[in-house]
Every structure is written in C-alpha cells, then in structure tokens.
Amino acid sequence: MSSVWFSLGRESQEILNQYSNGSCEADECFCMIMSIEGYDKTRNHFINFIENLKITKPILHNGLVTVFKNYFSETEALHSKSNEAVGCSVENGFLTSDFGFELDMELAKSLSLSDSNPKKTSGNTPSLYDSSNEPSGSASHSITKKPKNNKSTPDSLNGNIEKNDGHTKTSIPGLQVANLSNHKHKKKKKKGNALPRQISNPPVIYWLRRDLRMYDNPALVAAASSNAPVILVFIWSDHEEDPLDVVATGGATKLWLHYALKFLNQSFVEKFGNGILYYNTKTEDSHNIMKQIIQQTGANTLFINDVYEPFLKERDDALCNKLTKSGIQCNRFHSYLLHEPSSINTESLGMRGIGSVTHFMECSRQSSVEPIGHPIESPGILPKCTSLPNSQTLDELELAKMPRRKNGSVIDWAAPIVKSWNFSEDGAWDALGSFLTEGIKKYEKESCRADHVNTCRISPYLHFGQISPRAILTEAKHMKSPKFLRKLAWRDLSYWLLSLWPDLPSQPTRPQYRHQRWSKNKSHLKAWQRGNTGFPLVDAAMRQLWLTGWMNNYMRHVVASFLISYLHLHWIEGYRWFQDTLLDADVAINAMMWQNGGMSGLDQWNFVMHPIDAAMTCDPDGTYVRQWCPELASVPKEFIHQPWKCPPSIMKRCKVELGNQYPNRVITDLEVAREQSLQDVVEVRKKFPDFVDRRSGNDLVPVDNGRLLIPVITRMEFKYKTTNPEAKDNPHTAVLRGYRSRKRDEAIAFANERDFLASTMNECVQRQERHQKALKQGNF
C-alpha cells in the first residue's frame, strides 16, 4: 500500500512540522490535526501519517502515538485494522473503504439513538426513551414519509416525576415508541377521537413553543396521557422573545411561525376537536398569562418541551419556579436537540479544539448524555376542556402582518415565500422524504450545488420543531451519509456554544477582535442585502434569500465570505440581515456561523469563497444565476459569472448594459480587497500579543471568567502573516477558488480578442468611410 493513501493535508503537515520543531505539544498537535481532518480521517490515517517521525524523532513519535491511543482508547482493534487498510479505493481523491464507513458509524454512535454511555448509565433509572420499548423492525430506513398519527398511546400512562431544580423533569416508563415500519402512510388524515371520555380530573396545559408537531412530541404525549382535558396554549411575547435585541425572531421567521401555527391548529381541530388558544402579550409576561389561564380553568399541571436559547431558558426557569411554588406541577421535556447542552462537558477531553464539531461529538460521546431514544407516536386522544378562557385569534398575534404603503395598499412581501413552501408538519416529512429518496445520493459530494436541490431543505421545520432531530436521525441513520448526520451534530454544537457564550450573537468570542477594523460603507451593505453587488453569484443568492427566505449552505458561505473578506463589513451586519430574512433564522446556528466566518468565532473558517470562481463548483452552467438574475439570462455561459469580461458586442446582443439593467461591480480589485482583510486581522493579532500563543501562533480565548486562556483553531495564513509581516507571498492562502476551468478562461480570451478585432476593423472601416466622404466633399 503506497503511503500516498495515508497522507493528510498540507496544513496537517505544517502542524506536524511545528510539533517536530518543538513548538507545540503532542496533544495540541493531535487536536489541531483532528479538527482539520475530522474524526474518521484522523483515525484512519494518523498513524501512517506520522510514520517518518518514528525514525527521525522516536520520542516525539511515541508521544503522538500515546495521545492517539488514549483518544481512541476503545479502538485498538480498529487501529490494527487501519494498518491493514482493508479494501481501500480512491474516489475523486478521497479515500473510501468499507472500513471507512464503519468508522463513520462512530459518528452514528455519538449520535446514538439507544446506546447510552456504558460508564455513566445507571441501570435501573427508567428512561423516557427506553430502547426496550422499541418494537422489532422499528426505525426502518425505508420510511420516507411521516407516520400518520395513530391511537397507539395507552390512555393510562402517567408521568413518573423526578424533582429537579424547582421544577420537574419527567420520564414516562413504557411510553410507546413509534413503530415506523408498521405504519400505513395514508395521505388522508384519520379523524381523531374528537369526543373524549368523561374525565373529571382538572385540566392540564400544554404550552406550545418551538415544538409545533404531533409526531415525536414528548410533552404533548405526556399531557395527552395525563387522563385530563388538555388546554393548548401559544403565547407570543415580542419582548420575551428578544430581550437582548439580537433579532431573535425576524420578519421571515415570524411569517413561518404564523403559517406553522395555522396548519397545526387545523390538525388539532380536525383530529381532536381541540384548538390552540392564542395570546399576544405586549406588556404582560408569559407567567401572568399562564397564571390567569390557571385561575380561570383550575389547571394544575403544565407540560413543556424545553428551548435552549439562554434568555428563553431563563424565562422558563423563572416561570416554572414561580408556578411550582404556587402548587402547579411543571413537567419539562427535552426534544429540541439530540443532546441537552447542559449534559455535554469537556471533562474528559479538555477545551483544545473547542468549537469544532469533531471535538463536540467526542465530548458528547464521553459525557453522561441520555441516550437519544426513539421517536414516539402522536397522541391518540387529546380531550378538550369544556370551559375555556377567552383568547385571541392567530391574526391578532400579528406575526404575518404586512406593511402598508402611504396610499393604504398592502406590501405583500410574503407572497413568493408563501408560494414556495408547505408550512405544515406534513411539509417537513415531504421534504425529508424527497431528500432521502433523491438528494441524499448526491449529498456527500454535491450538496454545494446551487442549481440543484441536493440538500434536505428541512431547516425551518427543524427550527420550529415541526419535525424532531431525533425523527430525522432515525430515518437517515442507515442512509450512508455521515456528512448529513454530522449536520445534526453541528446543530447541537451551536446550542452548546450559545449556552457557554450567551453573547455569541453580539460579541466576538475572541475578545481582541472587537478592535478589528471594519468598513462602514452603507451603500456596499445595501448592495449586498438587495443582491446588487454586480457579482452575479452573490446577487443570485441574496435575491433568492429575499424572495424565498432560504439559500443553501454553500451559498451562505459565498455571500458571507464576500461581505466579510471582500467588502470588510462587520459579520454582525450579516448576522442581523440573515436573522431578518431567513425562514430558518436561528440565533444559535446563525451566530455561530457568522462568528466563525467573521474570524472571531471559535472555529475560524479556514477558507474564503471566491465570488466568481466558486461558481465553477456550485453553478457551472449559470442556471442558478439566470434564475435569480433574469436580466442576465441570455448572457453566454462563459461570461454569466463575470459579465464585465463579456465583449460589448455580445452584451449589446444580450440587451444588457452594465450599470443599467445590471449593476456595475461595487469593488473591482478582489485581490486588493482580500489582502486588506488579511492585514486587518494581522493588525489585531499584533496589537494584542497576549492573545496569541507564542508556541503555536494560535489565538487565545479567555474562559472561566478570564482565569484561563485556551488556544483555538486559527487560520494558517493569519499565523504566517503575523510572523512574516513583510512577506509578499501567502503560501497558505485561504481563498477557495473552486474548480477553475482553463477552457472557460480561453473562451473568454478568444471572444474578447475577436470582439477587439471586430471593433477595431469596424472603427477602421468607419474612419476610411469618413475619409472618403471628406475627400469627395473636397474638404482636403
């Protein structure tokens, strides 16, 4: 087996060199490589990668082997297998093997549905999602449609309540898990048990928040199983939703919320004859509203699924504490994420590599997290309370209220969005279904394509809890797409980081970056927001966002890189615009991504997307640009991503004049702009040397109230330029140029040459004609 199969990337080589020069420790070297290469590659190839060191520096080699072995402690067997390198093949430059997939199952293990951590599980604690309840054949991967609600939940289930911090954490032994494979996926909805049995117990309240679904909803099922009428409550409170002014719910997400509630209410009414009570609290807080409902109905129990933004969690903790003191039982459930942020700790791994998904998954694997469990059925009954308090209408929440012009006419900005999406719980399952039958096949290698839908498009549904991450995991687990499964871990990671750094949406996590220079050019910002930068790829993505409330992950990277690294506008501007316009706007994910893109996050992106060349990867034929920038529709493929290079004669034929039908570029020298952004970061690092680790050159971030400084992932080019300020070269440039086509460059050159010749000849002919005319008129 040639050693080329085992080589890790250039950056890892640099880090290994640093280690062998003594400028970093073994564990640091290992963590850095791990965060660059990912779990599987490191596990597969690390030992071979460091092979040379065995001869040149055996002690250092030993050090690394020890760290490696400790880290993958339970994997001796796998390790020896890696040396055998069974059945390897190379696909598009990536090493793949059956063994590789086995290793990817390690990922599934950290996202395990039923394996609890053997060290930590107490044998006899009943688990809400006790896997022993799993009917055989459940979690079938062939299911790509939401199992429709059935009546399998026993009526008699009562919560087994454990006291926990003033409120109660609930587990329900024997709760029925969904038998997915036995479901018949009938399109027509079954009518629910609209007339409940005679129930004399006081009613209970199920408070809906970001769990707008029936399937796999533990709080709803527990409320339905309480043998009491269930009051469904939704409270909207602008001031509670966004106390920190971080655009926690922008215009697009409010719109989604409106329609999601509308469809869910329809389902509740259709199935159970039980509808949602709406309250819009402009001045009061949720606790007061809840108290009034309790007083008016005699309810004595509250059921909620937890939410994890620190400010919402704080509100819920306070509300539950107050209610508990007044004798109301509050039952809180976990279902928004795969793992509760508070259950993840860094004890066994430390903070090195924090911010990377690899570190996070390893932490969750080693923490005493509850097993993820299996999805549970929708409730079979949901008895209605006979005397309900007054409430408001959905429209009175004003979530989808459209602005008006001066003349009173409505500006219906939502119309194209409403046309583009199915906002219901079924919509989530349809999206997942078509992804699992089609998109997932291309997800590993072509999720970047903007001109095809190769991703799940499930993010708004996940954000509002119209589908649980656990249900997605169950359906996707066997589909051999570790990349997709890893995305669910990314989602958990963002909430974990937000719980550790609550000001993630507003303050750089690397505090020294508060002093970074940013542009204040408002017209650049506006051009970016409205898709008028003159760079078609960026504009197409920003217009897609504006019109449909969504763009894929790759395009988010493209537009973020452009805003930050080329326009030098603060990442917070990007964060805020996304919060307002994305249907899936999510404080935790959005803030984490913009921080990372903006250099001040824990996992600084190690790439910058090039606004033209990236198109070769994501929109090679210009189909995407043609769709969202229709004024460029007839521009030939060679020029569609750089119309300024198109010969004037062709532009004329296409009826496009730059600066008229389509804007001129807001900046023209991309290289200079990028260099400036690089310098801005280097300036910060030079200004705050105490926040740069002397040995590794990594940035340092204070933790534990500043008592500790930990090194964090830092871009190689920043390190290089800091230590070589005069260097004109940049061997570590992070600009990701995508696949560049020589053929296309040649076509552009040829067309321009032809156009130049044609226009020069034309000019000569005209000059000749003028000359002849003048001669005839005797002017000479």
Ligand SMILES: Cc1cc2nc3c(=O)[nH]c(=O)nc-3n(C[C@H](O)[C@H](O)[C@H](O)COP(=O)(O)OP(=O)(O)OC[C@H]3O[C@@H](n4cnc5c(N)ncnc54)[C@H](O)[C@@H]3O)c2cc1C
């Ligand atoms: C600058 C920037 C801002 C972003 N802001 C948001 C945001 O506000 N809300 C949001 O949901 N996603 C955000 N993302 C992450 C990602 O782009 C979207 O989740 C994804 O495009 C949604 O489409 P999908 O459902 O087809 O994704 P898929 O690729 O099919 O992924 C499935 C799910 O995994 C989760 N996921 C995917 N990528 C990430 C990620 N990087 N971090 C955390 N979770 C992820 C999402 O819930 C997503 O729906 C952002 C990415 C960038 C680069």
